[in-house]
Amino acid sequence: MTARVLLLVAALAIAAALPSLVGEFWVTLLTQIMIFGLLALSADLLLGHAGLFSLCHAAFFAVAAYTTAILQVRHGVSTALAAPAGILAGTILSFVFAFAVRTRGVYFILITLAFGYIIWGVAYRWASFTGGDNGVTNVPFPAIGGLRVAGPTQYYYVVLVAVVLIALAYRVLITSPFGLTLRGIKSSESRMRSLGYDVGSHLYVAFVLSGLIASIAGVLYVYYNRFINPVAASFPVSVEAVLMAIVGGTGTILGPFLGSGIILVLRNWVSGFFHYYTAVLGIVFIVTVLFAPQGIMGLVARWRAGNRGEGA
Amino acid sequence: MSPAAIAVDHLSKVFGGLRAVDDASLSVASGERRVLIGPNGAGKTTLFNCIAGTLQPTSGRVLLFGDDISRLAENRRAARGMGRTFQISNVFADLTVFENLMLSIIGADGRKWIMHRPVSRFTAERAQALDSLVKVGLADRADETVKFLSYGERRQLELALALNVDPKVLLLDEPCAGLSPSERQRFSQLVAGLPRAITLMMIEHDIDIALALADRVTVLHHGKIILDGTPDEVRANAQVREVYFGRA
Amino acid sequence: MLAPPGASFALFLRSFMSGVILQAINGISLAALLFLLASGFTLTFGLMRVVNMAYGAYYLLGGYIGYSVARRTGSFELAILCGGLTIVVLGFFVDRFLIRPIGHNHLAQVLLTVGVAFVIGEVCLAIWGGDNLRVAIPPWLRGGMELPGGLFYPKYRLALIVLGTSTAILLWLLYHKTHIGAVVRAGVDDREMVNATGINVDRLFALVSALASFLAGLAGVVGGAFLTLNPGAEWDILVLALVVVIVGGLGSLEGAILGSIIVGLLDAYGRWLLPEFSYFVLFGPMAVLLLFRATGIFGKEQ
Numbered sequence: 001m002t003a004r005v006l007l008l009v010a011a012l013a014i015a016a017a018l019p020s021l022v023g024e025f026w027v028t029l030l031t032q033i034m035i036f037g038l039l040a041l042s043a044d045l046l047l048g049h050a051g052l053f054s055l056c057h058a059a060f061f062a063v064a065a066y067t068t069a070i071l072q073v074r075h076g077v078s079t080a081l082a083a084p085a086g087i088l089a090g091t092i093l094s095f096v097f098a099f100a101v102r103t104r105g106v107y108f109i110l111i112t113l114a115f116g117y118i119i120w121g122v123a124y125r126w127a128s129f130t131g132g133d134n135g136v137t138n139v140p141f142p143a144i145g146g147l148r149v150a151g152p153t154q155y156y157y158v159v160l161v162a163v164v165l166i167a168l169a170y171r172v173l174i175t176s177p178f179g180l181t182l183r184g185i186k187s188s189e190s191r192m193r194s195l196g197y198d199v200g201s202h203l204y205v206a207f208v209l210s211g212l213i214a215s216i217a218g219v220l221y222v223y224y225n226r227f228i229n230p231v232a233a234s235f236p237v238s239v240e241a242v243l244m245a246i247v248g249g250t251g252t253i254l255g256p257f258l259g260s261g262i263i264l265v266l267r268n269w270v271s272g273f274f275h276y277y278t279a280v281l282g283i284v285f286i287v288t289v290l291f292a293p294q295g296i297m298g299l300v301a302r303w304r305a306g307n308r309g310e311g312a
Numbered sequence: 313m314s315p316a317a318i319a320v321d322h323l324s325k326v327f328g329g330l331r332a333v334d335d336a337s338l339s340v341a342s343g344e345r346r347v348l349i350g351p352n353g354a355g356k357t358t359l360f361n362c363i364a365g366t367l368q369p370t371s372g373r374v375l376l377f378g379d380d381i382s383r384l385a386e387n388r389r390a391a392r393g394m395g396r397t398f399q400i401s402n403v404f405a406d407l408t409v410f411e412n413l414m415l416s417i418i419g420a421d422g423r424k425w426i427m428h429r430p431v432s433r434f435t436a437e438r439a440q441a442l443d444s445l446v447k448v449g450l451a452d453r454a455d456e457t458v459k460f461l462s463y464g465e466r467r468q469l470e471l472a473l474a475l476n477v478d479p480k481v482l483l484l485d486e487p488c489a490g491l492s493p494s495e496r497q498r499f500s501q502l503v504a505g506l507p508r509a510i511t512l513m514m515i516e517h518d519i520d521i522a523l524a525l526a527d528r529v530t531v532l533h534h535g536k537i538i539l540d541g542t543p544d545e546v547r548a549n550a551q552v553r554e555v556y557f558g559r560a
Numbered sequence: 561m562l563a564p565p566g567a568s569f570a571l572f573l574r575s576f577m578s579g580v581i582l583q584a585i586n587g588i589s590l591a592a593l594l595f596l597l598a599s600g601f602t603l604t605f606g607l608m609r610v611v612n613m614a615y616g617a618y619y620l621l622g623g624y625i626g627y628s629v630a631r632r633t634g635s636f637e638l639a640i641l642c643g644g645l646t647i648v649v650l651g652f653f654v655d656r657f658l659i660r661p662i663g664h665n666h667l668a669q670v671l672l673t674v675g676v677a678f679v680i681g682e683v684c685l686a687i688w689g690g691d692n693l694r695v696a697i698p699p700w701l702r703g704g705m706e707l708p709g710g711l712f713y714p715k716y717r718l719a720l721i722v723l724g725t726s727t728a729i730l731l732w733l734l735y736h737k738t739h740i741g742a743v744v745r746a747g748v749d750d751r752e753m754v755n756a757t758g759i760n761v762d763r764l765f766a767l768v769s770a771l772a773s774f775l776a777g778l779a780g781v782v783g784g785a786f787l788t789l790n791p792g793a794e795w796d797i798l799v800l801a802l803v804v805v806i807v808g809g810l811g812s813l814e815g816a817i818l819g820s821i822i823v824g825l826l827d828a829y830g831r832w833l834l835p836e837f838s839y840f841v842l843f844g845p846m847a848v849l850l851l852f853r854a855t856g857i858f859g860k861e862q
Contacts, residue, residue: 106670
């Protein structure tokens with residue numbers, strides 16, 4: 001166990017030292033990786049622990065981002081208020097969409113897909129409020145009290161700290177009894193019911209918590225990108241978040257971030273020489289599903305089990 | 313007179329054109345050992361599912377210690393003291409034995425909502441889990457993932473889970489199905505040793521075990537209850553012999 | 561000179577009423593198109609338990625192929641045939657080599673078929689570019705015709721309603737009145753039973769799948785004549801088709817018919833009355849329905 005702790009501390013130290021070792025390109029890419037890793041983590045709370053495949057997390061992400069952006073840009077609201085407001089807005093939406101947990105399996109997938117579309121549709125068509133296709137631009141860097149983020153490197157640290165704190169809280173959540181109940185539901189819902197659990201209310205709470213995390217990712221995103229448009233609410237963003245969790249390894253904390261790293265680095269590299277990057281992403285979907293459904297962390301676990309001489 | 317532990321009042325369950333359970337009425341006294349027998353497809357599991365709340369009956373009522381629970385959801389019935397095991401062993405295969413038991417222990421109260429402390433710190437519950445493991449003979453398997461357990465061990469685990477909800481009524485659906493003869497012996501001894509404070513209702517195919525354990529036997533055929541009596545009465549009944557033991 | 565108030569109200573009422581009727585026809589014509597796509601999706605799910613998110617991409621690819629064939633040959637009928645058949649072939653390969661290995665895992669099916677849709681979408685982008693394209697309407701369907709009441713309405717959309725209705729009737733008859741339909745219905749209810757009766761289930765699946773694929777390609781050509789074909793259109797149409805099957809119930813043909821009508825009308829009226837919130841009008845009722853009946857109007861309990 002202490003080996004793991006040391007490894008994590010070392011990783012954190014490297015992460016902290018990184019901006020002074022690599023150029024701005026990598027700093028901004030890593031910031032993006034952390035933000036989308038967080039979005040993937042939010043989707044994975046439902047997928048990896050409760051067994052629900054949600055396709056609407058981009059909606060919470062985008063609503064939070066738009067709220068913060070509109071407040072800062074059009075109404076001059078300061079970060080201290082705009083950021084929490086964004087998180088709140090996204091979370092309130094998740095309270096509404098959480099009714100999807102009345103369904104299961106493929107119905108849940110389809111309904112969350114449709115929910116995600118509602119928000120994308122509103123972002124796109126309610127142009128008088130959201131700016132439509134053009135979105136909201138010129139979002140300033142965050143500033144609280146006297147502290148002002150001056151550039152990408154400082155923002156990288158803001159995101160790093162936020163992500164580490166959330167990851168720690170997430171760890172507490174999934175190792176708690178509540179986290180165990182989610183895994184129980186995923187394993188056998190009928191057994192849970194016969195043990196007295198109101199499965200629906202547990203899933204509802206889990207959904208709202210995951211919406212909260214996605215909203216935080218959205219607010220972090222809008223200060224990173226300094227711009228928000230309907231694409232952030234689109235279906236590809238939701239489905240990519242799930243893919244990141246799967247590629248990295250669902251049910252883990254590191255997995256979604258690993259997956260985010262792989263997908264985003266791949267995108268950056270491929271789009272440099274191949275215009276049709278989305279086709280490559282599609283192939284990643286297909287290959288992952290057919291050959292590596294447990295993701296990277298799954299492969300690591302199997303390798304470790306193999307090394308220890310256990311059955312895989 | 314104290315109310316029956318379980319009472320079923322003119323209960324029917326219809327699926328499309330099939331009357332799986334047809335106007336069934338029975339009454340199980342507190343502390344009684346009642347065994348349900350009948351050929352395959354007689355409606356025994358369907359009846360169980362209606363009593364437990366997994367299925368909603370088409371008509372009729374289910375009463376628990378005199379209270380009408382017909383409209384109550386499955387988990388609320390469990391909270392009122394109804395435990396059950398399933399025909400095909402239903403445990404949390406991807407979790408460890410300890411985690412399985414933990415879920416059965418904290419299910420009853422607010423502990424299941426705790427989000428700020430890790431499960432590993434719940435020492436009292438762990439002790440309680442180990443306790444129930446000893447009772448069902450699985451003491452040394454606490455940290456094994458359940459999918460690596462044998463089927464017989466899963467059955468034992470499932471009984472431990474059902475017992476942890478502190479049931480007043482226990483519904484066992486073919487608890488010995490899929491077990492080897494020696495495992496059957498051991499399991500039926502376990503069941504026979506359960507305290508009389510728990511009312512037992514059991515579906516059992518093995519006639520010998522059924523008649524040995526039962527205080528009373530209810531015989532189902534094509535969804536209807538054709539006989540309700542003591543093991544001797546059932547043994548002697550000609551219709552039951554024809555229906556159940558074969559055309560002899 | 562000002563007209564008396566009564567007269568202008570009557571005018572408003574008349575134009576409102578004709579708007580209502582116009583949108584109703586718009587809605588029904590969209591319903592016809594959605595039915596073509598949704599019926600295949602719902603039957604594929606009902607029988608094979610396969611969720612295929614590439615149906616929108618099948619629609620788009622079929623439409624683009626129809627567009628090119630129509631341009632090259634001037635024949636709308638040939639365009640439909642080519643569009644439909646291409647998707648039958650494509651669908652066969654996707655089913656056989658990609659979907660079949662993953663079994664009944666819905667999550668895997670969704671991810672995989674989304675990946676397939678992404679690939680198809682990009683191929684279309686590479687070949688046909690990003691502009692909005694429209695399949696040429698055959699001359700005999702161009703223009704409008706006058707309806708009773710003085711309304712003038714595009715012939716093509718009316719023809720679409722005829723096509724949708726006759727397809728619905730044909731499918732319904734096939735499903736409920738033929739031997740093969742009975743086998744499919746039995747399969748939707750209980751696959752194991754059909755297996756056990758010795759009927760070649762694989763061939764049955766392949767047949768239903770091929771029909772669904774053809775309908776998707778057909779829908780693309782037919783839809784591409786009045787809705788535009790462009791990158792992203794595959795998701796727009798898919799979401800509508802998905803709402804149809806959610807509302808109507810997965811696996812139900814009647815559900816696809818009813819759902820298409822409901823969605824088509826909601827879309828038309830939504831766009832007319834509340835253009836900025838038309839998606840709310842569309843999905844709101846769906847959400848409310850699900851609160852009360854989690855498997856749709858005709859869906860079966862899973």
